[in-house]
Amino acid sequence: MDLEYKGTVYRPPVEANTMLLPVTEGCSHNRCRFCNMYKDVKFRMLSTDEIEAWLSEMYRVNGAYKDQIERIYLVGADPFAISASRLEVVIDLIRQYFSNIKTVTMYAAVRNIMSKTDAQLKRLHELGVNELYVGVESGLDDVLKYLNKGNTVDDVRRQCARLNSIGMRHMSLLMPGAAGKGRGEEHAIATAELINEIKPAMVLLTTMSVFPGTELDVDVKAGLFTPAGEKEILTEEKIFLERLNLPSTYFWAAHSLDSVRIAGFIGKSRPMMLARLQHAIDNIDEELFNKTFRRDHL
């Protein structure tokens, strides 16, 4: 079987060393106002034969090290959209090739968690699905609505509580700047409150960017949305970090779209991270920054 994957592969930067298995193409939602990652790709689940062909090829390349491979990342915008029964089939296939896998991780939208029963979540957790990257983005309902995320803050709260109740670790993807100019502090406070409540193992920040051709880009050009300046975004990030009561949560803000790249456990590294943010806030030349920092593509 010819192996062909349609579209670009996106995975969390922190999974750079993890083995990647394609299971879906595109995004089952594909309507977020700021996103152009999968606009040219129709959502589909790969067939069992296709997934097995990928596994066979991965085994050909990595089979000699199979006992050392304990983690696998399922590729796609939201592979957790796959039904629980189908995910069981995929995990069973994975273990036929890589029997030592202990963690199966992937992106999961809030609606993907909602669509599974508690019993299904527990079963998937037992099978090794024990870390999910959840696109939370914001702790403000009007922002989620504007972004067209397809869920509310309360949905995030409830679904993450379900993951916590079964011990499934989750990581929150967040978007500083998403509330626009003049609302950075409000966004930081509301998002920190939500994050303190849902207790993710990690928060990953990717600063809002206006990618060409998105609905957000159209709104910006029409004057309907004004992006925050860099000083406001960094101040938002600082207020957000100051307010987190989660010492063992890992804070990661080192995406290529983040201007100040910092990472560390909150309990240990917060003073260092706050100092770096404050230094940038005190010294940034926004005019020069806007001329030199590219934020129009991933």
Ligand code: SF4
């Ligand atoms: S941000 Fe995620 S959920 Fe939204 S359209 Fe893009 S890939 Fe899909």
